[in-house]
Amino acid sequence: xKYSRVLVAAVTTLALSACGKSFEGPxxxxxxxxxxxxxxxxxxxxxxxxxxAQNVGDEIEPVYRTRANLDLVLExxxxxxxxxxxDRPVVKVVAEKGTEYPAVxxxxxxxxxxxxxxxxxxxxxxxxxxxxxxSSFTDYIVEGSAEEKQAIEDEKREAADAEKKAAExxxxxxxxxxxxxxxxxPLKRSGxxxxxxxxQIGVSFDLKPGEDGFGRGTGRVYDFADPSVFAQSDVTYxxxxxxxxxTVTFLSRAQHDELRFYVTEGTNFKLTDDGKAxxxxxxxxxxxxx
Numbered sequence: 640x641k642y643s644r645v646l647v648a649a650v651t652t653l654a655l656s657a658c659g660k661s662f663e664g665p666x667x668x669x670x671x672x673x674x675x676x677x678x679x680x681x682x683x684x685x686x687x688x689x690x691x692a693q694n695v696g697d698e699i700e701p702v703y704r705t706r707a708n709l710d711l712v713l714e715x716x717x718x719x720x721x722x723x724x725x726d727r728p729v730v731k732v733v734a735e736k737g738t739e740y741p742a743v744x745x746x747x748x749x750x751x752x753x754x755x756x757x758x759x760x761x762x763x764x765x766x767x768x769x770x771x772x773x774s775s776f777t778d779y780i781v782e783g784s785a786e787e788k789q790a791i792e793d794e795k796r797e798a799a800d801a802e803k804k805a806a807e808x809x810x811x812x813x814x815x816x817x818x819x820x821x822x823x824x825p826l827k828r829s830g831x832x833x834x835x836x837x838x839q840i841g842v843s844f845d846l847k848p849g850e851d852g853f854g855r856g857t858g859r860v861y862d863f864a865d866p867s868v869f870a871q872s873d874v875t876y877x878x879x880x881x882x883x884x885x886t887v888t889f890l891s892r893a894q895h896d897e898l899r900f901y902v903t904e905g906t907n908f909k910l911t912d913d914g915k916a917x918x919x920x921x922x923x924x925x926x927x928x929x
Contacts, residue, residue, distance in 0.1 A: 645865075664692050665748040665756040673758040674744065678705075681772030685710045687744070703748045711740040717770035721782055724790045725797075731782040733770040740765050812882030813852045815912060820844040820927040823914075825863045826869045826900070827924050835899030839863040842908075842916065842925050843875065844887055853927065854880035856897035860893050860902055870895035872902065876910070 667687040674684050687709040696702030715736050719726045742765040748758045773779070780787045818819035825832045825839035833840060841863040846856035854876050861869035870893040878885045887908040894901035910927070917924040 661878050663701070664694070665746070665758055666704065667707070668706065669748070669756045670707060670744070670746055670758055672791075673746075674760060678711075679771070680775065681713060681715050683712045683714055685712050686724060694702065697927070701750060705746045705748065707744045709742050709744055709748070711742050711765055711768070713738045716773040718773045718778070718779075719770045724780060724787070724794050726778075726792065727738065728776050728779050729782050729787060729924075730773065730776055730779045732773065734768075740768050766818065809852075809880065809882045812912060813849065813878045815847050816876060816878055816885045816910070817848040818929045820910065820916075820929055822925050823928050824926045829922060834902070838899050840898070840900045841866065842927070844876075844908075844910070846874075846876050846887070846928075847879075849876065852880075858889050858893065858902070858908075860886060860895075860898060860900060862898060868895060868897050870898060870901065872904075882912070884909055886910075887916070
């Protein structure tokens with residue numbers, strides 16, 4: 640009878656070993672819990688199967704490395720951005736919800752107490768997975784949809800309207816530079832009023848209406864206190880495409896014997912739409928108005 644009890648116990652132990660896992664280490668459930676925390680949004684892991692395991696530590700401090708096969712399953716459609724319409728991304732769906740990707744997972748685990756494990760994901764190998772969750776895109780448009788066609792038409796119309804308005808603003812700005820501009824204050828050098836022997840200098844432009852931002856006129860330098868003492872030159876002016884300023888160019892030397900200042904041929908004044916004119920990047924400046 641004693642021999643029979645020992646035999647039954649041995650058979651029972653063998654049966655339990657055959658039905659359970661074949662190694663001492665974390666099981667699929669232990670690994671699954673840690674893997675879920677590492678996976679990107681929109682991806683789930685299914686059918687995890689440990690196919691190899693090895694204790695790379697020792698009996699005192701066991702450390703198990705495992706290799707497992709599994710399937711990564713998309714919980715929603717995945718997409719890539721292929722274009723942009725205005726501020727909205729245009730996306731192409733590259734994988735539909737439910738798509739499965741075979742993967743191989745490598746882990747390193749250490750026991751915590753008698754039943755728990757600290758599992759670290761070493762590597763997850765998966766091929767040909769593309770895109771990111773469709774829900775991660777904000778205000779997206781799906782490529783090839785009726786919405787994309789309408790958005791393209793709307794963008795073209797808005798661009799045409801914007802171009803038309805910009806052209807109208809530029810035309811108005813160009814017209815705005817034509818007229819007679821006169822100094823409201825004497826010429827300044829480096830921010831201080833320029834004066835030689837008590838004489839201060841004024842500048843004026845008489846700009847004729849132009850075409851496509853280009854026009855002609857006359858420019859004059861004069862004694863600010865006595866405008867009858869002056870020198871003048873033909874000028875051209877070109878309005879910048881921004882419409883914010885015009886470049887006024889003297890075509891000849893403007894000089895008078897009684898003036899302590901002259902303008903050489905080719906001198907460019909930058910005249911803004913609010914009447915600020917300067918030469919040499921602001922070293923010389925003068926305030927004007929029409």
